[in-house]
Amino acid sequence: MTKLSFTAHPFLLGFEQLERLVERTAKSGAEGYPPFNIEAASENAYRITLAVAGFREEDLAITVEDRQLVIRGRQAEDTSDRIFLHRGIAARAFQRAFVLADGVEVAGANLEHGLLHIDLRRQAPETVVQTIRIGRK
Secondary structure: OOOOOHHHOOOOOOOHHHHHHHHHHHHOOOOOOOOEEEEEEEOOEEEEEEEOOOOOHHHEEEEEEOOEEEEEEOOOOOOOOOOOOOOOOOOOOEEEEEEOOOOEEEEEEEEEOOEEEEEEEEOOOOOOOOOOOOOOO
């Protein structure tokens, strides 16, 4: 049986990259750590907020790789001689990825009160009207 692609439709010419983005997003997994919010700050601005309690600024890395926003966190190993009776605060490494649409760029990031805020901006696309001349043979 052959795999049928949504980009095989005749009205979707040149949307192969969109299909790859959908496949990459589906494969990214549904792990729930760290929890996050996505909010629309305005029509062309978004904010992703991740709950990263216990992580310091130097424990976090934010990169954009091939239109994918990747947030990584790794805490330094706790070398103290503490004895925990219960350890419920997660202290594990994580990687969280978000696929960015064309024209969406990271405007900045800040860490406050255990929350990592990443601001995104989308450039408003210019409307382009092109007239195609019909030639004769």
